[in-house]
Amino acid sequence: MDVVAQSNSLMTFSEHRECLPGEFQCRNGQCIPESQRCDLLPNCYDKSDEHDCKGFCNPNSTFQCYDGTCIPRYTLCDGHRDCPGKYHEDEQYGCSRREDRDGRNEEKKLCSNRSRKTCLDLYILDNKRVSNYYQIDPDGPDGPIPPFTVFCRMGRTRDEVVTIVHHDSEQSIYVRSNKDGPGSYSRVLVYSIGMDKIKALTNASKYCRQEISWQCSGTGFHFGSGKPSSWWLSWDGKPQYIWGGTKKNNSCGCAETGCRNPNYTCNCDAIPRFEWDKDEGYLEDKETLPVSEVRFGHTFRTGQYGYHRIGPLECMGNAIESNEKCTNTTRYMKCQTGHYVPNTYKCRYEFDPYGYHLGCRDVTHLRHCAMLLPPVRIMAKTYRRHRGIASLHQSSNASASCQNNGKNISKASRNSQFASVQQCVCILSE
């Protein structure tokens, strides 16, 4: 005979007897273990074991909030405020969950394996806050460039962290040539590291700059004249007709702010002999940086001379903002709340017996999912035959199929009639 038994229809079956010590008598007369009283899971068919529980929370499986509300014990310290009121006492003490400890350790380990491409990585991943010489590896462990040392200027915020490469010509250098003509003076800059390493750094950085200054008397640039007097050479030796403080070719910074003579694009182009002015500012095109050489012309005749000063190469930011988190890749994922849950919860839509989402309480684990996975396990109920009367018994290790005294049940499906407790309709075959 096939019997269709549904859990909520079973509440009409009940036992009436004296309850033993250690048992609780439901309103319908049924006896259940005292330990099932006020544990948030209905055990009496009439659910009376979960009535009038405020202030009498089951200490084994629940936690009592200040106002007497019972919440499942495992919702302590899960990053979600469950207790009503303003203290959120469920999130206040003893908050050191094993998964969070393990997750944090794993994150730390994965972070330590990641390459430090710039000083910013050292700031973010290693909490380096002291300006000093450090080793970086801008093209990563798989790139051809081995790690090398640079100076890191650590700031108060990540925006202020600067990777610095020095060269041998940063001081103010007097320029006088023993012959006339364009570019007759030359100075080649020697950097503390090779150009291949510097380019690996500029490639790995978001933004690089280098300050360049020409203090001049009677000699300028004349970039737009077709016959420039002075220029600088890019990292790969190409002449550049632009000076610091502007992004416009054939000009100096004063072209943006107002030059000494508005008919010229550089202050030095309009300076008579024996008078002083200067053009200075930052070069900001990381494709042409760093400056490999400077050339100055027309510093031969009386009253024509100058001083050049070229700052170190300064790089900021990371070219590729690393979206790669140090976690989410192995055993744990990190919830928005900062808590860790096993990776198996990712995109899995499943509730626990208390009706709470399994995984992150803030459902981070359900974000950015192409589709949601069904529950791994369906809360199954086992129907036991007990003295001829069916009694509902909650299976302790819920499985996807209902069982009846060893007999397999032909069909198991979920019934969401009660939001808080998952039900299982079993079609029993006898």
Ligand SMILES: [Ca+2]
């Ligand atoms: Ca109960």
Ligand SMILES: [Ca+2]
């Ligand atoms: Ca909580």
